Amino acid sequence: MSDWTGGYVEGIDYTYGYYQELNPLRVTLAFVNAGLEVPAMGTACELGFGQGVSANVHAAATTVAWHGTDFNPAHAAFAQELAGAAGSGARFVDQAFADYCTRTDLPDFDFIGLHGIWSWVSDANRAIIVDFVRRKLKVGGVLYISYNTQPGWAPSVPLRGLLTQYADVMAAPAAGIGNRIGAALDFADKLLETSPAFFNANPGVANRLKQLRTQNRNYLAHEYFNRDWQPMSFANMAELLAEAKLTYACSAHYLDHIESINMLQPQRALLDELPDPVFRQSVRDFMVNQQFRRDYWVKGPRRQNPLQRSEAIRRQRVVLTAPPAGISLKVRGAAIEGGLNESVYAPLLAMLGDYKPHMLGQLETALAGRKISLLQILEVVMVLGGRGELALAQAPEVVQAATAATQRLNLKLCERARASDDTAALASPVTGGGLPLGRIAQLFLLAHSLGKRGAAAWTDFVWAILNSQGHRLIKDGVTLQTAEDNVSELLRHAQDFERTHLPLYLALGVAADTSSPR
Numbered sequence: 001m002s003d004w005t006g007g008y009v010e011g012i013d014y015t016y017g018y019y020q021e022l023n024p025l026r027v028t029l030a031f032v033n034a035g036l037e038v039p040a041m042g043t044a045c046e047l048g049f050g051q052g053v054s055a056n057v058h059a060a061a062t063t064v065a066w067h068g069t070d071f072n073p074a075h076a077a078f079a080q081e082l083a084g085a086a087g088s089g090a091r092f093v094d095q096a097f098a099d100y101c102t103r104t105d106l107p108d109f110d111f112i113g114l115h116g117i118w119s120w121v122s123d124a125n126r127a128i129i130v131d132f133v134r135r136k137l138k139v140g141g142v143l144y145i146s147y148n149t150q151p152g153w154a155p156s157v158p159l160r161g162l163l164t165q166y167a168d169v170m171a172a173p174a175a176g177i178g179n180r181i182g183a184a185l186d187f188a189d190k191l192l193e194t195s196p197a198f199f200n201a202n203p204g205v206a207n208r209l210k211q212l213r214t215q216n217r218n219y220l221a222h223e224y225f226n227r228d229w230q231p232m233s234f235a236n237m238a239e240l241l242a243e244a245k246l247t248y249a250c251s252a253h254y255l256d257h258i259e260s261i262n263m264l265q266p267q268r269a270l271l272d273e274l275p276d277p278v279f280r281q282s283v284r285d286f287m288v289n290q291q292f293r294r295d296y297w298v299k300g301p302r303r304q305n306p307l308q309r310s311e312a313i314r315r316q317r318v319v320l321t322a323p324p325a326g327i328s329l330k331v332r333g334a335a336i337e338g339g340l341n342e343s344v345y346a347p348l349l350a351m352l353g354d355y356k357p358h359m360l361g362q363l364e365t366a367l368a369g370r371k372i373s374l375l376q377i378l379e380v381v382m383v384l385g386g387r388g389e390l391a392l393a394q395a396p397e398v399v400q401a402a403t404a405a406t407q408r409l410n411l412k413l414c415e416r417a418r419a420s421d422d423t424a425a426l427a428s429p430v431t432g433g434g435l436p437l438g439r440i441a442q443l444f445l446l447a448h449s450l451g452k453r454g455a456a457a458w459t460d461f462v463w464a465i466l467n468s469q470g471h472r473l474i475k476d477g478v479t480l481q482t483a484e485d486n487v488s489e490l491l492r493h494a495q496d497f498e499r500t501h502l503p504l505y506l507a508l509g510v511a512a513d514t515s516s517p518r
Contacts, residue, residue: 015051015219018425020388021252021294022046022054023433024064024111027142028392029385030296032316033257033378034250035309037302039140043067045109047100047129048117052079052092053423057434059083059090060409061402061427062394065107066090069100086409097125101132108138118147122228126240134244143241143297144252152291153231155202159209160224163188167225178217181225185212234281234293246297248277253294254386258379261333263287288334313378314361320352321428321435321508322389323500331383340383344372348380355507357393357430391431399509402429407512411449417442418465428508435510440490444497445511455494462494463487 020026024041031038046068049055056079059066069092070076076094083090093100112133118126133143163184170187171180188209192199199206212220238248251257259268267287274280284290304312327349329340347367352358360381364374384390394402406429413423421439428435437445440462447461463486466472473480473489480486505511 015216016053016422016424017050018057018423018434018436019054019115020433021144021146022113022115023058024113024142024144025058025062025392025394025432026252026385027111027144027296029316029381030250030252030254030257032309032312033254033382035304036249036298037140037304037308038312039110039138039142039298041110043107043109044111044113045106045136046113046115047097047132048114048121049075049079049092050115051075052082053425054115054434055079055092056082056086056088056090056409057425057427058432059088060086060405061429061434062432063398063401064111067092067106067109069093069095069097071096082409082412085412086405088405088409097121097128097132101128101136106136108141109136110138110141111144112137112141113144115144115146116148116223118145119231120223120226120229125228130240130244133241133246137244137246137299139300140302141299142249143244143246143299144295145237145297146252146292146294147237148231149237149285149290149293150231150233151286152289155205156208157231158198159188159205160229162191164225164229177221177225181217181220185209231291234285235278237293237295238278238281241297245299247299247301248281249296249298249301251294252296254382255331255333256294256386257382258331258333258386261331261336261338263335267335310374313374314359314364316360316381317357317393318352318360318381318385318390319357319393319430319508320349320355320384320389321391321431321504323504324349324353325500327384327389331387341376343370344376345380347372348377352390355504388436391428391433393430394432398432399429402432403509406509410445410510414442414446414449417446419469426505426510428510430508435505435508437505437510440493441497441501444494444502445505448502448511455491455498458494458497459487459491463490466490 024044027041028038041064043065044058044067046055046066049068049070052068052070052075055066055068058064066088067090068079070079071094073094076092079092083092114129118129137143166184166187167177167180171183175183192206192209256262263271263284271280271284274283329342329345331338331340347370348363351363351366360374360377363377364372367377381390406427410426413426416423417439424436424438425434426437426442426445427433443462443465444458447458452458452461466486467483473486475489480489502511506513
C-alpha cells in the first residue's frame with residue numbers, strides 16, 4: 001500500500017489560520033521599501049494551503065487568479081467549499097506535490113507562496129518544489145516562503161526528536177495522534193523534573209516545553225510530529241533556491257525592515273561591513289536568534305534609483321485597518337521595546353482615522369508644515385502594516401470588482417461562526433486581504449447582515465445562538481454562569497462593536513450596509 005501522506009501527519013486536521021504574508025499585494029510595500037521594482041500580480045499559487053482560509057480570502061478579495069494544492073482531501077474539500085461559496089473561481093485540489101507540480105495545464109505564476117510547509121516535507125519534495133518554481137514562476141515573479149530556521153531552533157531540535165520518538169515507540173498507536181502528543185508532553189515534563197543536564201545547559205528549551213502545553217494539538221501535530229522536519233539555515237535555503245534562479249529580495253515581515261528596533265547599534269555597524277547579502281542574512285540570524293523566517297525571493301530583481309523609489313513611495317495608497325484609539329505607541333523588536341514618536345504618529349493617525357485610502361505623497365504634502373518627511377511616513381506605514389493595523393488599498397475599480405465575492409465569502413464564514421470559532425478572519429475588498437475577527441464579532445456582523453440594528457438586537461441574536469449550544473462567556477478569566485451576566489457582558493461587547501469597530505468594517509467592505517432594519 002502506498003503512503004499517500006508522504007510522511008506528513010494525517011488523521012488530525014490543520015488549523016484554520018489566516019496568514020497575511022500569503023497576500024501577494026503585501027509584496028508592494030516591502031519591495032518599495034527595499035528599493036525594488038514591484039511586479040504585477042495576476043496569477044498566484046499556494047503549495048500546501050492547509051484549510052485554505054488565506055488562499056480563499058485573497059482569491060475573493062482581489063482579482064488575482066488563485067490556484068493551489070494540499071495533499072489532505074479534507075483540507076481541499078473545505079477550501080473548495082469556501083471558493084464555491086465566494087464564487088471567486090479559485091482552483092484548489094488535493095494532489096501531492098509530485099503530481100501537482102508536473103501538471104501541464106497550470107498557468108505561469110506571478111506569485112507562489114508556501115507558509116511553513118518547507119520545514120515539514122522531505123528532501124525529495126523540496127526538490128520538486130524548487131523545480132516547480134524554476135519552471136512556473138514568471139520572470140520578475142515572487143516566491144514567498146516561511147520556514148523554521150537556525151540558529152534559533154538549534155537548542156530545541158533534540159527536544160523535538162525526543163517528543164516524536166516517544167509518540168512513535170512508547171505511546172499507544174491506536175490512541176490517535178492528539179493523545180500521543182499529550183503522552184509525549186507528559187513524559188517530557190517527567191524528564192524535566194529529574195533536572196537533566198541538557199535542560200540545565202539550555203534553559204530556553206524548558207520554556208519552549210511550557211509553550212507547547214498551551215498550543216493547539218492540531219497545530220502541534222503538523223508543526224512537530226511529521227516524519228520529515230528540518231530547520232534550515234538561510235545559506236542552505238539560498239543555495240537551493242539559486243537552482244530556480246531566485247535572488248533574496250527582503251523580509252516579508254514589515255517590522256524586520258526597521259533595523260533600529262531589531263539590532264543594537266554595534267550589530268548594525270558590523271552588518272554594514274558585510275557586502276555579501278547571503279552572509280549578511282546569516283549573521284543577522286545569529287544577532288536576533290532567528291527561529292522563523294518569512295522571506296520574499298524574486299526571479300530577476302530590478303533595483304530602483306533614488307528618484308524612482310521616492311516616486312513609488314508617494315504613489316502608495318494606504319488605509320487604516322484598526323481603530324486609531326487602540327493603536328499602541330510602543331513597538332517591540334528583536335532587540336528593544338521602545339516608544340514611537342508621538343509627534344509623527346499622532347497627526348498621521350488623525351488623518352488616517354477616516355478609514356479612507358490616502359496616498360503617501362498626499363500625506364507628505366499635508367504634513368509638510370510639521371516637518372514630517374516622506375521616509376518618516378514610510379517607517380510609520382511599515383510599523384503599522386507589520387502589526388496588521390494598516391494595509392495598502394487597492395484601486396477603486398479592483399475594490400468594486402472584488403466586493404461581491406468578498407461579501408459572499410464573509411457571509412459563509414459568519415454563518416459558520418454559529419457553531420464554531422475555528423475561523424478568525426474575514427476578507428476586505430479594500431485591502432485585498434484579511435482582518436482578524438473572532439467568533440462574537442462575526443456573529444455581530446451576521447446579525448447586521450440580516451438587517452438587525454443596534455447593540456441590543458445583536459446581543460439577543462448572539463445570546464440565542466450561544467445559549468442554545470450551552471456556551472458561556474468568560475470575563476476576567478472566570479466563566480459567567482447566569483443568563484443575566486452573559487447578556488450584560490455581550491451587550492457591553494456589542495456596544496463597543498457598534499461604536500468602535502462597525503464603522504471600520506463598513507469602510508473596508510468587510511460588512512455590507514444593508515438598508516432596512518427588521
